[in-house]
Amino acid sequence: MSTSSEQPVPSSGETISKNALKRELKNKQREEERKRKEEEKAKKAAEMESASADDEDMDPTQYRKNRLKCLATEKTEGKNPYPHKFVVSLAINEYIDKYGGMGNGEHLEDVSVSLAGRIMQKRSSGAKLVFYDLHDDGSKVQVMADARSSDMDEAEFSKFHSNVKCGGIVGITGFPGKSKKGELSIFPKTFKLLSHCLLMMPKQKSAAAADNANLKKQVWTPGSPRNPETYILKD
Secondary structure, three states: OOOOOEEEOOOOOOEEEHHHHHHHHHHHHHHHHHHHHHHHHHHHHHHHHHHHHHHHHOOHHHHHHHHHHHHHHHHHOOOOOOOOOOOOOOOHHHHHHHHOOOOOOOEOOOOOEEEEEEEEEEEEOOOOEEEEEEEEOOEEEEEEEEHHHOOOOHHHHHHHHHOOOOOOEEEEEEEEEEOOOOOEEEEEEEEEEEEOOOOOOOOOOOHHHHHHHHHHOOOOOOOOOOOHHHHOOOO
16 A cells, blocks of 8 residues: 555556656656757748748749738838938948958957948858848948847847848948958847848859859950850860
8 A cells, every 4th residue: 555655657556756756747848848949949940941942932923922011011010111210330341441351250249330231142051040241332241140149039030030131221230250261241239121122133143153154245356256265176
């Protein structure tokens, strides 16, 4: 006969104290909670990647309808999709001149800089790190948006950056630095969408493809053969 502080366990036929049973239940609950959080995290990352992939697969008409729908959602949530102004401390070419001499991997976290420009390329590395190419007046700088240095929590960060598309004009306040590979970047603390691009941007060509295209489009001069390198005899 078991005492009042013990309880039978049908699976093994043994008895277990109430305290041990409580510990076992708490461990089980913690494990279930951990699994649930991991599943939610994986789901958010998948949704972010899916949203990006879906945009690429859309035709231009569908893309524009989708962007208009996002704008309408922002307005119903009380957000202004076109902020009145954003104060810039440096132009991108000035930023490059001032901080281009930094060492690889160097960060100036105590310095605050505000830049604005158009997003021309976007690359994601999971749900917590997003890379952008920010262009303005013929100059370009990399944006390394990291959830750890953002003023948003992880869920807000993921949702916000899934809505940042190529062609959009943004304002960024953050600190200057270089990546480990030596690319000058800005690390945002605040990231503001100033103007949404409603049209699908043309896909960016690689430098090699662009150079090859330029070669083919060279102007032909009368009296000279077209693409003379194609007529050279080779052994």
